[in-house]
Structure formats: C-alpha cells, structure tokens
Amino acid sequence: MASEHPRANLQPLTLHIPEPKFRPGDAVDFAEVDVPPAGEARRPDTADKASDFIDLAYTLVRVLDDDGNAVGPWDPKLSPDVMRRMLRSMALLRAFDERMFRAQRQGKTSFYMKALGEEAVAVAAAYALDYEDMCFPSYRQQGLLIARGWSLVDMMNQIYSNTADRLGGKQLPIMYSVKEAGFFSISGNLTTQYPQAVGWAMASAAKGDTRIAATWCGEGSTAEGDFHSACTFAAVYRAPVIFNVVNNQWAISSFSGFAGAEATTFAARAVGYGIAGLRVDGNDALAVYAATEWAAERARTNQGPTLIEHFTYRAEGHSTSDDPGQYRSEGEPNAWPLGDPIKRLKDHLIAIGEWDEERHAAQDKELAEQVKAAQKEAEKNGILGHGLHQPLESLFDGVFEELPWHLKEQRQQMLDEETASGRPWDRKA
Amino acid sequence: MNMIQAINSAMDIMMERDPDVIVMGEDVGYFGGVFRATAGLQAKHGKTRVFDTPITECGIIGVAVGMGAYGLRPVPEIQFADYIYPALDQLVSEAARLRYRSAGEFTSPITVRSPFGGGIFGGQTHSQSPEGLFTHMSGIKTVIPSTPYDAKGLLIAAIEDNDPTLFFEPKRIYNGPFDGYWDRPSQNWSKHPAGEVPTGYYKIELGKAKIVRAGEALTILAYGTMVHVCAAVVAEAGIDAEIVDLRTLVPLDIETIEASVKKTGRCMIVHEATRTSGFGAELSAIVQERCFYHLEAPIERVTGFDTPYPHSLEWAYFPGPVRIGEALKKIMKDA
Ligand SMILES: Cc1ncc(C[n+]2csc(CCOP(=O)(O)OP(=O)(O)O)c2C)c(N)n1
Numbered sequence: 001m002a003s004e005h006p007r008a009n010l011q012p013l014t015l016h017i018p019e020p021k022f023r024p025g026d027a028v029d030f031a032e033v034d035v036p037p038a039g040e041a042r043r044p045d046t047a048d049k050a051s052d053f054i055d056l057a058y059t060l061v062r063v064l065d066d067d068g069n070a071v072g073p074w075d076p077k078l079s080p081d082v083m084r085r086m087l088r089s090m091a092l093l094r095a096f097d098e099r100m101f102r103a104q105r106q107g108k109t110s111f112y113m114k115a116l117g118e119e120a121v122a123v124a125a126a127y128a129l130d131y132e133d134m135c136f137p138s139y140r141q142q143g144l145l146i147a148r149g150w151s152l153v154d155m156m157n158q159i160y161s162n163t164a165d166r167l168g169g170k171q172l173p174i175m176y177s178v179k180e181a182g183f184f185s186i187s188g189n190l191t192t193q194y195p196q197a198v199g200w201a202m203a204s205a206a207k208g209d210t211r212i213a214a215t216w217c218g219e220g221s222t223a224e225g226d227f228h229s230a231c232t233f234a235a236v237y238r239a240p241v242i243f244n245v246v247n248n249q250w251a252i253s254s255f256s257g258f259a260g261a262e263a264t265t266f267a268a269r270a271v272g273y274g275i276a277g278l279r280v281d282g283n284d285a286l287a288v289y290a291a292t293e294w295a296a297e298r299a300r301t302n303q304g305p306t307l308i309e310h311f312t313y314r315a316e317g318h319s320t321s322d323d324p325g326q327y328r329s330e331g332e333p334n335a336w337p338l339g340d341p342i343k344r345l346k347d348h349l350i351a352i353g354e355w356d357e358e359r360h361a362a363q364d365k366e367l368a369e370q371v372k373a374a375q376k377e378a379e380k381n382g383i384l385g386h387g388l389h390q391p392l393e394s395l396f397d398g399v400f401e402e403l404p405w406h407l408k409e410q411r412q413q414m415l416d417e418e419t420a421s422g423r424p425w426d427r428k429a
Numbered sequence: 430m431n432m433i434q435a436i437n438s439a440m441d442i443m444m445e446r447d448p449d450v451i452v453m454g455e456d457v458g459y460f461g462g463v464f465r466a467t468a469g470l471q472a473k474h475g476k477t478r479v480f481d482t483p484i485t486e487c488g489i490i491g492v493a494v495g496m497g498a499y500g501l502r503p504v505p506e507i508q509f510a511d512y513i514y515p516a517l518d519q520l521v522s523e524a525a526r527l528r529y530r531s532a533g534e535f536t537s538p539i540t541v542r543s544p545f546g547g548g549i550f551g552g553q554t555h556s557q558s559p560e561g562l563f564t565h566m567s568g569i570k571t572v573i574p575s576t577p578y579d580a581k582g583l584l585i586a587a588i589e590d591n592d593p594t595l596f597f598e599p600k601r602i603y604n605g606p607f608d609g610y611w612d613r614p615s616q617n618w619s620k621h622p623a624g625e626v627p628t629g630y631y632k633i634e635l636g637k638a639k640i641v642r643a644g645e646a647l648t649i650l651a652y653g654t655m656v657h658v659c660a661a662v663v664a665e666a667g668i669d670a671e672i673v674d675l676r677t678l679v680p681l682d683i684e685t686i687e688a689s690v691k692k693t694g695r696c697m698i699v700h701e702a703t704r705t706s707g708f709g710a711e712l713s714a715i716v717q718e719r720c721f722y723h724l725e726a727p728i729e730r731v732t733g734f735d736t737p738y739p740h741s742l743e744w745a746y747f748p749g750p751v752r753i754g755e756a757l758k759k760i761m762k763d764a
Contacts, residue, residue, distance in 0.1 A: 015477045017458075017476040017477060017480050018481075019476070023459070110550035110740070111550070111552075161740055161741035165741075169739065169740055169741030169742055170553070170737070170739045170740060170741075170742075171552060171553065171740055172551070172552030172553070172554070172555070172740050173740075175552065187554065188511070188552065188553065188554025188555065189511070189512060189514070189515075189554055190484060190512075220483075220484045221484055223483035223484045223485040223488065224484060224485050224486075224515065225485060225487050225488075225515060226515075251455075251484060252455070252456050252460070252463065253456045253458075253459065253460030253463075253481075254455065254456055254458075254460075254481045254484075258481050258482065258483050258484075259483055259484070260483070321463070322463075326460060327459055327460045384550075384741060388741065388742065388744075388745075389741065390741060390742055392742070392745050394742070395734065395736060395739055395742045395745055395746060396734070396736055399735065399736045399737070406704075406705065406735060407734075407735060407736070410704070410734045410735060413752075414734070414745060416755070417751045417752055417755060418745075420751055420754075420755055421751040
C-alpha cells in the first residue's frame, strides 16, 4: 500500500503553455530572431548523405544581403531575365491577391486568402521546378499557378463559382485544381496533400518516370498526423519529393510555438526521419530558388526527399474571415526582420543595374491593369454574389463516374422541387 | 444571449464549479475561438485550463482521452466538424470503448464541441453533418441543441456526464433561428424566447427530447437548424404538426417519439446530413418497429442529398422549405 503522503518532498510538476512574444498593443522587437548573414550557409553536394549536413536544418540559407547583393555558395546565378520574370510573377500575385481580396469585401464572392509577404515561397519554387513536376499545394500557393503563367481569368472564374468555373462551383474559392499546370486539387482538410505527394512521387519512381513531386503546408499543419506519415513513407522509399513547410509564424491565431517552434526548427523535423533538411530565408527569392533547385536535383538523382522550411511572415490576416488585430501586434508585419520579398529582389536587380524604380512602378501599374482587365473578363461569366451559375442538375456530377439509381432519384427530386418552387433559390442580385 | 454566448456561459460556469474542467483546441485560447465560443475563458481561468493546441485533431482527442483517464474533464473543440475525421480513431476505438474494455477502470469523461452543418457558404470542408457516423459507434453520446437555452443546459449536462459526448453546434443558428429562406433578413436570438438564457447554472438532462410544437396531424422529428426550418414551414402551411426536437441522438428519447407518432399516425424525419445511412434511417426503422400499426402513411425522410456539400449550389442541396413542403404534402395526401 502506498503511504499517505508518498510524494510530499517532490516539487509539483508544471505545464508549459507557449505564449507569443507580442500581443495587440505591444511594441515589437524581433531582435531575438536569429538571422545569420547571407552567404554563410554551406552548400553540400546534392549527392551527400542527409546525415552529413544536419547543421543546415538549424541555420538559414540566405543569398540576398542587406545591400541587395547576391552572395555565397547558394547564389543560383540566375540571368537578369529570369530574375525579372520572377519579380514580375511575385508582383502579379500581389496585385491579384489585392484585387480578389477586395472583390470578397464587395460581396462578389464568399471567401479569399492572400499570400502577402510570402510571395517568394511559391513563385521562386515554381521557377526552380520543371513544368512537368506535380505540385501538391496548400491554400496559400496560388503563386505556383501565377508563376506557371496560368490564366488569371480561369482562377477568378473559380473564385466567383461562375459559369466558366472549371470546378463547377463545387469548391470553396481559391481551392483550385489545374492538372494541366501540374497543380493538384486543393483540400480544405489540412496536410492531406502530404502523403498524396509522396504517393505520386513513388508512382513516378516505380514507373521509371523522371518527374518529381513537391508539396506545401504551413508550420501549424506540420502537427497533423498526415505530415508524419508522409515523412516516413518518403524516407523509407526514398521518394523523389520535396516537402515545403511555409513557416509564416502564425496559424490563424496560434503562433508557431503551438506547432513546436520553441523547441526546434521545422526543417529539423527532417533529421529524425533521415531526410535532407534545409532552413531557408523565405523572403529571399534567390534562396528559395536555390534550395528548391538543389532539392529537385537530389530527387532527380534518386537521393530521396528534402524538407525545406521557408522562414517567412504572413503579413495579412489568415483569410477574409479573420482579423489579425485580435491576436497579434499591429507592428509585426513591418518589423519582420527579413523584409519584403518583392522589395528585396527588386533591390537586387537595381543593384546590378538591371532594373530601376521607374520601370518597377510602371510594371506595378501595368499589372494592376492586367488584373483589372482579367476581373472584368471573369465577371462576364458571373459572380457568386449574383446567384447560381451552374445548372442545378450538375450538383450530382462527379460523385461517381456514373450516376447510380439513388442519385438519379435525388436529382429528379431536386428538379421537381425547382418546378414546385418557382426557383426560390435564385438569389437576388 | 445568442447560442455562442450560451455555450460560452456553460463552459465558464463549469470551469468555475469544477477545477477539473479544462478547455482546449485550435485557436480557443487568447483569441477565444474562430466562432468566439471560448472568448474570455483563458483570461478568466488561466492558461493551463484554457489553451491552444497544435493542429492535430487526432492529437487533441487522444490527449483529451489521456487527461480524462487522469481525472480531468476536458472539453476539446474541433474547429469544424469536417475536421473530426483525423480524430475518428481516437474517438471511436478509444474514447468510446475505454470504459467497456477496462471494465470501468478508466473512463473518458470528455465533451467534444464542434460547429457543424451548412448554410454559410463554407464549401465541402466547412459544412458537413457527420453525426450519423458517431451514432453508429457504440459508447459515445451525441447531443445537438437547437436554441441558446438548450445549448447551455445540454452542454452543462454533457460536461458533467462521465461518458464521452459529442456536442455538435448548428453554426447556421449561432446568431439566430433560421427559417430556411437565406434571402430574407437573418433573425436574431434577442427577439426569441429561447434567446432568454439564465446567467447561472442549470442543466437539461441528456436523452430527453422536447416537443417544440404540439399537434395532431403528424409528427416531425428534427434536430438542430432543421427544427426551425420545419417550424417555419409548418406555420406557413397551416398544418397541425407536432414538432419534436430530439436534442440528443444517443441516448434517444424513444418514449416521446413513440407517444407522438402513435398519437398523430404520421411521421416525417428531417435532417441536413446526407440521406443514405443517415440518422434518419435509424429513426425510420425505430418508428416502423414500434409504431407500424398506428401509421396511416409511409414515413417520410427529408434530408440533404448523397453528394458532398457543394459551394455555390448549397441552397439546392439544403433541405429547405420546398423539400420539406413537398414532403408534407405527400405525407398528408390522404389525410
Ligand atoms: C484538418 C483541419 N483542421 C483544422 C482546419 C482549420 N484551419 C484552417 S487553416 C488553419 C491554420 C493553418 O495554419 P498553417 O498550417 O500554419 O498555415 P497558414 O495558414 O499559416 O499558411 C486551421 C487550423 C483545417 N482546415 N483542417
């Protein structure tokens, strides 16, 4: 039998509940964020063993320094032309986000999500991958489609759930699916795409194909079980896949500490699985490009998976449904020590004499016009705010390849309802 | 109070009364939840009793089961019911069976709160009604309130209950009752009797249905948002229907159902979830097993369709006034 006070001499245990550094009203000082100098991180050979460069999971691969120079072994030495195209894609993404965000606020659609401040993550990766590679994105990588030159009108049609929406109004806005552009259908359920990307990559390898897969999730989403299943499979079968973790510091209102950031980095998740891990300045388009190119080469040469943590910052709210002022200091986006990814690439191009402020301003104007024109075009096909654009019976398309009896019955029931109702679901303009 | 405030009040009171009650979930802490259901609770009860969790539903429920085994009473939130699937194994194989398999040595006194149902343009992954999955699994209770008053009383009862309970909150009626016409101005609980919620402690026994409207012509079995849509349709059609709000699906108030159907001789079942293998199928079977010789018409089932929830076509999917009205006509045809 235990004594009456068996543990009387022991200290009581305590529970640690993480707390972000700054809350609404606090002054922000990011001095504690460790930002190593650009150019400092070593660049292993892509044939090296993952266990030989564990240090790279704990530092920050950076190329662009504070003066706009590209320095160190990770400099991908891109031609000015490619860099200008990357810059343009990032600026186009920002203009697109801005316009669609406003469209939601105007009641033209139900929902939108911006990628403000993390444009380099998706755009630079898209430039470093082959067009044929398959991307398994989360909801904040619309930059992949934009960098791949996909039609803005087509994206907007989806956002408006209109007659030209390739997804027939079935998906929440921004949950694109564009197989032609190597863009896998987005799920609203977090991180389910991770093991799927591994499966696609394994299939490609099993068939002796040369295409690889890449996938993205937020740092908050790394807590999901699917993330860990994916890592295990990828490590075991040396799948040709790139895991991208977009550490933008916040998961809705929860700071990265609730995904484990106080104890280690997200790139270091790779270490336990024996996967190559890189931690990258996610606001440095050249670093993102270089890391992706390096990981792609590893995958293509059968060295297996790489996990890249993109250290960045979500400068806007989580979505149109959220007000970041409720949980974080207003000062954070501007105090973020890694700067603005667009400005950093622009400054570099200017520093090497391949760009100037006037051209940049003119480009911004031109892109705003391009987006505006696309919006006009898309709105010709209707906007969600103006009621239904899909034929009612299409509600049943795609549940199965062929309609079984019970769905045929239900479809008929719905059409009878329409007749009975005089179309009560026709929403007013 | 609206339903969110009533739910908040229930948790607040239970945390005051019982130091073992803790609240956890994605964004529930400082921020107070994406629907604000836990607003203010962390500031009042402290960070070790109200805290954010990592984004892993299977982790949230698994951890809650462990805390429950220690002796706490966790009230985990799953941000949207659509995200309960990653937690299915912990709920179904673990929480629901712990008492049974350990001969009562360990129990899972957890109350899992989750907003469910459609009508907010949430698309496929913010609109589903998964209650039927759980009523199919033994060992877990399922509660679905339809008013702020009930929400508070039922949530308090669920938190006090020693078994694992799922508490599904019909998010379409968080702010006010809904008559099924989305293009009419939204109603507000402040102008509704069920919006009057006592600030103190009270509870509503689990397993007891409520007769929302007494009547003789037929019995309508419904829960959550659909209670209000049915009431509006019935009022408009001028039919003397008896509307039974089930309030808890497991355990089910079979006496109230049986007495009502035997009295009216007709039964209509309404839910928003998909039809096939939905809870309506169970209700229908029970009614025909127990009331067959009293029935004057076939049982009618009005449900969502057997498709995922479609974003832009959601009002065609939703079992609204037209679908319910047509079913009413059918069941009353030879009355
Ligand atoms: C399985 C699942 N659980 C919860 C949610 C609700 N949810 C949507 S986004 C989000 C936060 C994700 O944060 P993070 O992974 O860091 O990505 P970020 O939004 O920052 O890009 C949550 C909790 C969901 N969509 N799916």
